[in-house]
Amino acid sequence: MTTLAAAVLHTQLLFSWFGFGATAIVLLVAFLLLAGMIFFIRIASSGEDKHAEIREMVETLFGTPAHLRAAPPSDASPSASSSLSPLAKPAASFSEPCPACGETVTQNDVHCPSCDLRLL
Known part of the structure; x- marks a missing residue:
């Protein structure tokens, strides 16, 4: 009987360690996914030109695509602001x-x- 009880105890310990290991792996994967999402959002929202392609992809997926956004007003010269931009021209x-x-x-x-x- 004692060998049977010892075998049951070892089996229970094995499953408890298996459960602990599985939980640790799941939490590690969840943490890595969360860290990856935060890193991706920081890259997409930064003002640097280093990650401009990634930022354009994110803006295309979740916002207005670059080719549909209105051009920012240029403060270069007063004559440029008086002329109509290509987007403001009346349609044919x-x-x-x-x-x-x-x-x-x-x-x-x-x-x-x-x-x-x-x-x-």
Whole structure:
């Protein structure tokens, strides 16, 4: 009986050490993931040009992509501010059929007058 009790005790100790080791590994992996996320956020939010490509990727994934953002105002010369930027120029006039109902829409229509489809 004593050898059986000793075997049970060893088995219980083995499983307790296995549980401790598994918990330590899971906590280590969780800590490494958290540290990686914090490091990635610090890189993406820093003002340095060292990680500009990573910052652009993050901004594209979670914010407005760079090609859709408005250009910052330039303070270089007063004549530059008086001229219209390429984004502020009025769009060329057009009239096309609505993709949903076929009603003719123009550049002035935000919504289709017939089916109320939001136009881009």
